[in-house]
Every structure is written in C-alpha cells, then in structure tokens.
Amino acid sequence: MSGKPLQALNSVQINAKSNGIIHTPAKAAVSKPEIHHHRRKQKLSSLCKTPPSVVRTRNGRGYHRGMFLGEGGFARCFQMKDESGKIYAAKTVAKASIKNEKTKTKLLSEIKIHKSMSHPNIVKFVDCFEDDVNVYILLEICPNHSLMDLLKSRKFVSEPEVRFFMTQIIGAVRYLHGRMVVHRDLKLGNVFFDPEMNLKIGDFGLATVLNPPYNKRYTICGTPNYIAPEVLGGKKTGHSYEVDIWAIGIMMYAMLFGKPPFQAKDVQVIYERIKRNEYRFPSDSSVSEQAVDLINMLLKHNPKSRPSLDDILQHPWFTSGPFPSRITTDSLKGTPSNFSMLTREESLINFENTKNHAGIGHDPTVPVEILTSDLHSERPKTLLPHSLSPDNNKSKYREIISPMGGNGNVNVKPYKSKLSSELNRVTYESKMVQLLNESLSRTLTNLKQIEDGTTANNVHNIDQVETPVLVSKWVDYSNKHGFAYQLTTGSIGVLFNSGYTVLKNPEYTKVCIIEPVVERGWDVHSMQPNDVPPFMERNVEIVDFFQKYMNAHLSDVANGADEDAPEAVFLRRYTRDDNYIMFEMSNGSYQFNFKDHHKYVLSQYGEYITHVSPAKKIETLPLEYVISQGNFLQYKDEYFDVKYEFLKHALREKIAM
Structure with a gap:
C-alpha cells in the first residue's frame, strides 16, 4: 500500500464515495477483536447505516460526513468535517447492534474511559453524540496510518x-x-x-x-x-x-x-x-x-x-x-x-x-472511576446519558488547583441545612478564612518568639517528642469530587469541593463527617457506618474508591503509622505550588511536601518541626533546638535554612491572601 498520508478534503471530496476500503488508522481504531471460532459470525458493523451527509448534535452543531475509512467487528468509521473545516474520525456504532444492557454498558464504559484520557500518546477523544440510528464517537484523526x-x-x-x-x-x-x-x-x-x-x-x-x-x-x-x-x-x-x-x-x-x-x-x-x-x-x-x-x-x-x-x-x-x-x-x-x-x-x-x-517520570494522580450510576441512562429513549454527551469534555477534565477546589460536580446536601443559601455560603467561607488566618497568625507569632528567644515555654526535652499526624498519600481529584488523602493514622479522608470532609478510621468502624458551619467553621459528627445519612452515602462510596486506589497505586511518604494519634485530625485546606504542596491540618500542623522529596511539618503551632527525608526517615524535634543547631540531629538536610525560610514565606503569603 502507499505510505502517502491522508490529505485534508475539500468541499467536493467531503461527500464523495470512497473507492473501496481506505486503509487508514481509523480502520484499526474501530476494530473489535474477538476470539475466533470455526463458525464465523456476522459482523455487527454491518448493521451500521451510512450517516446522513450532515450529522447534527443535540446543541445544533453540524458535522459533514466524509469518506468511509473502514470497519471492524462492531463499528464503521467515517471522516467528519466540522463547520470550521477541521477533520475528525467518527467511530459509528449502530443502535441496532446494542441489543441488551450488557452491550450498552460496554459501549458507555469505553466512552467513559477514553473521554477521561489526556496524554500526548493517546488518541484524543473529542465528543460523542447520537442520532436516531447511530452513536458517534468523534476522535482526532491520525493521518499517517498505523x-x-x-x-x-x-x-x-x-x-x-x-x-x-x-x-x-x-x-x-x-x-x-x-x-x-x-x-x-x-x-x-x-x-x-x-x-x-x-x-x-x-x-x-x-x-x-x-x-x-x-x-x-x-x-x-x-x-x-x-x-x-x-x-x-x-x-x-x-x-x-x-x-x-x-x-x-x-x-x-x-x-x-x-x-x-x-x-x-x-x-x-x-x-x-x-x-x-x-x-x-x-x-x-x-x-x-x-x-x-x-x-x-x-x-x-x-x-x-x-x-x-x-x-x-x-x-x-x-x-x-x-x-x-x-x-x-x-x-x-x-x-x-x-x-x-x-x-x-x-x-x-x-x-x-x-x-x-511521553510523561515518563510524571505519575498521574487521578484514577479513572466507573460507578454504576455513571452508566445509567438519564432518559429511557436515549442511549447516552447527558454526563457523557455532548461537548463538555474540557471543563470536566481540566485540573483545578485552587485551594478549595472550586465548584465540583458532587451535589451534597448540607448536613443541617445551614449552607442552603448563597448568603450563608459566603458567610461560612469568610468565617473559615478567619479561623485559618488565626491559626496562621498564632504559628507565625510562635516562630518569631522562638527565633528571638522570647518564648514563654520551657525548654523541651528532645527525647520526649511525638511525631505529628502526617498526610501519607494524596490524590487531587478536585476536577470532579475533591482532594483525597490518607493519614499516618491509617484514616482515609476526602475534602469535597462542597467544603464537607468524610473521614473513615483504619478499621472502618467509625465515620466522621466534618460539616462546614457558619458559626464555628466546622463541626465534627462521629457515627457508625450504618448511621450515615442517605444523602452522604455517595460521598462515603467515593472515599472507599479512593482508599482502594491509593492502597493499590501509591506509596506512603513515611514509614509506619501513628495509630495512637487523635482520630479527628483532618485536612482543612491545601495549596499546590510549583515548588511544594502545603497541607493545613485541623490540629494546627502545616505540612510541606517539596519537589526534592524532603517533607517538613510545623506542628503544635510551630513549637515542633518534623523532617521526613527522601528515604522516609522521620525526625521530630523542638523548633528551638533545630534553630540553635542549624539543622536536625540525625537526618539532616543541607538546605534546611533555605527550606525554613520558604516555610515562613508560605505561611505569611497565605495569611495575606
């Protein structure tokens, strides 16, 4: 065959019939391999009717059908040209071939998985839509074959x-x-x-x-x-x-x-x-x-x-x-x-x-999630649920890195209906910032007093210090649900985009729902799993999903778990920066994970500092001791002085926001 790449079609060619089967990448793209037996079955792709010359999506956008590109076991592929002249490959599946719920679920799963991909070496998913007879999966066209x-x-x-x-x-x-x-x-x-x-x-x-x-x-x-x-x-x-x-x-x-x-x-x-x-x-x-x-x-x-x-x-x-x-x-x-x-x-x-x-060395932080509810049609006569069609891929899958994660897709009812109005939400967010700033101010004041030698606290015994609760694993899924994390206590939590946190203890015998409230910023409700309110069950299911993902794919940032630590420690806010990710915890601790794999924690409002080395060795000491010695005792960091100044700058920057 010729190695000549596909050419862009002009307005005449776009509706011309192809001269036989065109061997292009799109042909292989629609193939659905089967285990072949001696008895050959009819290809389901034969049920696929040629799309009309113009295929219209639900929002009125029109795609002009171009050449037939090829077929596989389940689908046929055609070139599609949008109104701006850009050409795509449209994988076309006949609705008549979707004979049962299992086949439908399989197709929706394919769409869900492919739609969530964003990698330079994976064919880009563009859109999916349908008409009365076909489902169309629109993909970037690869003109230089396979x-x-x-x-x-x-x-x-x-x-x-x-x-x-x-x-x-x-x-x-x-x-x-x-x-x-x-x-x-x-x-x-x-x-x-x-x-x-x-x-x-x-x-x-x-x-x-x-x-x-x-x-x-x-x-x-x-x-x-x-x-x-x-x-x-x-x-x-x-x-x-x-x-x-x-x-x-x-x-x-x-x-x-x-x-x-x-x-x-x-x-x-x-x-x-x-x-x-x-x-x-x-x-x-x-x-x-x-x-x-x-x-x-x-x-x-x-x-x-x-x-x-x-x-x-x-x-x-x-x-x-x-x-x-x-x-x-x-x-x-x-x-x-x-x-x-x-x-x-x-x-x-x-x-x-x-x-x-090719992204090697950059670990993806967002797993693909397929829940049963994602695969249920919202309208009985329509194959594709609205969540999969049409045209909203970019907004759904871009990463959001603002501290509170923006507005998510999880609809969570207020636990006590205290945030039901926009006025209450603004009031709550103002109260939350006030509380966070009070904690930051207290920590910065302590740091200044320790550095000046004017602290009223007694000299700490360096042999009697406790390692603070650390964030040992995390997944930023704020583009959909929120920020998931695991603590060194073994507890798993998700800070949802709505402001709620669900935290489960290691044995999963207790669930904590941290509710945003106007008066106090947060309320903690501890309960048995069977007592979780129905409107929060979906959130608990999401926590379970992240627990499975993190256990399977992520390693701890530190060895061991502090099982005696308080259960009700939770993440209040996180901030992602080019140099670090910062966690603000409910107990007055501030954790910084730097890009060079060193991690620092200021705990008890700055009285203690913890260093986690790249080898996951942990050392916690009174801050006054580390400042007086210029470094840690056992696990030193040659850039400690630089990192310490960085910590203070980050705290001051947060309080000034």
Whole structure:
C-alpha cells in the first residue's frame, strides 16, 4: 500500500464515495477483536447505516460526513468535517447492534474511559453524540496510518525507530496503568501516527478499570496473535496489567522480525503456541542480542515474571544504539539513512527527551472511576446519558488547583441545612478564612518568639517528642469530587469541593463527617457506618474508591503509622505550588511536601518541626533546638535554612491572601 498520508478534503471530496476500503488508522481504531471460532459470525458493523451527509448534535452543531475509512467487528468509521473545516474520525456504532444492557454498558464504559484520557500518546477523544440510528464517537484523526500499515509497507522496522516507538508506547501504557486502566487490545493496528509522526494509542473497546484489591478480570478477549497466556486461562487464572506488558513484547517482536512470534494460519494453533510459550527468533536476523533479551523478558509465560514498565526502560537495549530525536514521514517509505550518524551522547539526550515528552517520570494522580450510576441512562429513549454527551469534555477534565477546589460536580446536601443559601455560603467561607488566618497568625507569632528567644515555654526535652499526624498519600481529584488523602493514622479522608470532609478510621468502624458551619467553621459528627445519612452515602462510596486506589497505586511518604494519634485530625485546606504542596491540618500542623522529596511539618503551632527525608526517615524535634543547631540531629538536610525560610514565606503569603 502507499505510505502517502491522508490529505485534508475539500468541499467536493467531503461527500464523495470512497473507492473501496481506505486503509487508514481509523480502520484499526474501530476494530473489535474477538476470539475466533470455526463458525464465523456476522459482523455487527454491518448493521451500521451510512450517516446522513450532515450529522447534527443535540446543541445544533453540524458535522459533514466524509469518506468511509473502514470497519471492524462492531463499528464503521467515517471522516467528519466540522463547520470550521477541521477533520475528525467518527467511530459509528449502530443502535441496532446494542441489543441488551450488557452491550450498552460496554459501549458507555469505553466512552467513559477514553473521554477521561489526556496524554500526548493517546488518541484524543473529542465528543460523542447520537442520532436516531447511530452513536458517534468523534476522535482526532491520525493521518499517517498505523504501525501495522508501516510494517506492511516496510516489512521490517529498524532498531532505532523501534526504540523511539517503544518509549512512546510505554509512556502511554504507564499513564493508563497509573489510572487503573488495562487496554487489553494493544496491537500494531491500534497504534497510530499523528501529523508529526508521534504514536497515539487508540480503540478502548476492550479497556477495563481494575478494582482493588483483586485487580483481575476473567473475560477471554483480545486479538489472537496478541493474547497473553493468562487470558486464555479464563476464570481459572484471571488477568491484570501484565497483559499489556505481553502485548508490548509482541509488538516489539513483530516490528523487528516482520510478524508476530506465535503467528499461524489456524487460530487454535496460535493459542496452543501461546500456551506452550513456543516461539523462536530467525537465525538469519541481524537484530541485536539485547533486543532479543528484552523480548524474552516481556514474553515470560508467568505474568509476575515480566518486567514493570519502568524496568523495561532501564534495559540496556534502549541506550545500546542510536536513538533518534524524532521520526519523520520518511519512515513511511523506507528506513531513514541518518541514524548511523547519531553519537552516543546525542542518543542519550534524545532518549531522555522522548521519555519526558511521553510523561515518563510524571505519575498521574487521578484514577479513572466507573460507578454504576455513571452508566445509567438519564432518559429511557436515549442511549447516552447527558454526563457523557455532548461537548463538555474540557471543563470536566481540566485540573483545578485552587485551594478549595472550586465548584465540583458532587451535589451534597448540607448536613443541617445551614449552607442552603448563597448568603450563608459566603458567610461560612469568610468565617473559615478567619479561623485559618488565626491559626496562621498564632504559628507565625510562635516562630518569631522562638527565633528571638522570647518564648514563654520551657525548654523541651528532645527525647520526649511525638511525631505529628502526617498526610501519607494524596490524590487531587478536585476536577470532579475533591482532594483525597490518607493519614499516618491509617484514616482515609476526602475534602469535597462542597467544603464537607468524610473521614473513615483504619478499621472502618467509625465515620466522621466534618460539616462546614457558619458559626464555628466546622463541626465534627462521629457515627457508625450504618448511621450515615442517605444523602452522604455517595460521598462515603467515593472515599472507599479512593482508599482502594491509593492502597493499590501509591506509596506512603513515611514509614509506619501513628495509630495512637487523635482520630479527628483532618485536612482543612491545601495549596499546590510549583515548588511544594502545603497541607493545613485541623490540629494546627502545616505540612510541606517539596519537589526534592524532603517533607517538613510545623506542628503544635510551630513549637515542633518534623523532617521526613527522601528515604522516609522521620525526625521530630523542638523548633528551638533545630534553630540553635542549624539543622536536625540525625537526618539532616543541607538546605534546611533555605527550606525554613520558604516555610515562613508560605505561611505569611497565605495569611495575606
């Protein structure tokens, strides 16, 4: 086939019929792989009717249908051109193919997952809408075809190119896994080239969100050549994130050697080879031994023996040869000739830059959340609930980093109906700021007196100090719910955008609801889980969700938990800055997590200071002792004096806001 990229359509071409099937990235994007049996089933995509020449969304926006791009097992894909002339790929699913609630839920889950993604190496979700006969998923169009098209045209892909491609793929998959999503259909045909020849993973039709603590799925699904052995085990084994690691190994093998390692004409033969892990490397290949070694690691039969995504990038193969700074459209025609001119130093720099652009080293803080309520249609005759359609993706998924998180999407009734009016809300927020400022002022006054030696307190015994309650894990999900955190007591809390906090103790035998009130700022209501008011049950469910996510994906900032600490310590406010995140606690503590992984806590309104080293070593001392000595006793920070000045500046800045 031709390696020529797709061209923008003019007004005549936009409604012209295509001349046969067009092999574009969008064709693979709509494929829904199945486990093939001897008896072939009719493709559900055949039920999909050609959209009208102009498809109108619910808000009146019009999209002009363009060329037919291709079809998979469940959907067909067409070019769509908006009123400004921009072209998209529209994955089109026939409503007639959605025959039951299970199929509907599966489609809505795909939309929900894909819609929440924002990564430079994942196909961008644009919108979803429907008419009387079809559901449309509008995606960015990738005009330079897929990795499968590249391989068909070239027969083999060079190691420098594969290094670049693998790094971008791993960056995208690392992002998915960090958000509790397993793709389950990674293959060359589902990885596309954007106009700049960067790779984009698409087709989330088989993607799933894993729920701790089991983190397994049991459905047999995927494309035969790419299926991991544990998937074929079905309910006997279950599968998890490692299936995507296996698929990365299959793709690497296919690019370097021209075809997947277990390929055969008979699907059952493929499955038997996968089960026996029966594959070999061509003896006449010039592929490096290091590449072969990495593939062998990725294709370990036991999923627990496969390397992690970060471990893959540590393999010496990535730094053993040329690594290009970018891939150009020349690769669509043949192997570029300039790779051999790259020096080792240039290659190492290119590798680091590519990792950085792929988000490697930046951990996602927001998991994907699929709740049953998200998948229920709000109107019986409409397939898509309004929350998934249309046109509101940007506002829903941008990160909000204001201290109170702005107005969220969680509708929480006031516990005692004291914030039901806007006047009461303004009064409460004014009272809250007043209380926070009083705490800040008290702390700053103590710091000044300690520094001047005028404090009225007795000299503290450095051997009799208690470590304060720390925020040990956190997830900023203020674009939807609020700020979730775990304390070193083991308690899990969420500061909701509404101002409420729900805090559960480690054994989950008690729930604290911290209610914003006008007179006092906050009231704490402690109760048994069965006594939670009905209108707060949704919030408790969200706390449970974050608890599972943090236990599965985040590590503690400090070792150990202070189980004897008071239960009713909670987060009052947080502030995110380019250099730190600051937590203001209800007991007068201020915690600062710096970007260099040092953490400091001023506790008891500044009388004590705690240092948590990057190695998670904790030392708490009276502030007067640390100031007199110029540093901590056991776990020193060479920049303590700079950090201490930073803490004071941050406190003063907050009180001045």
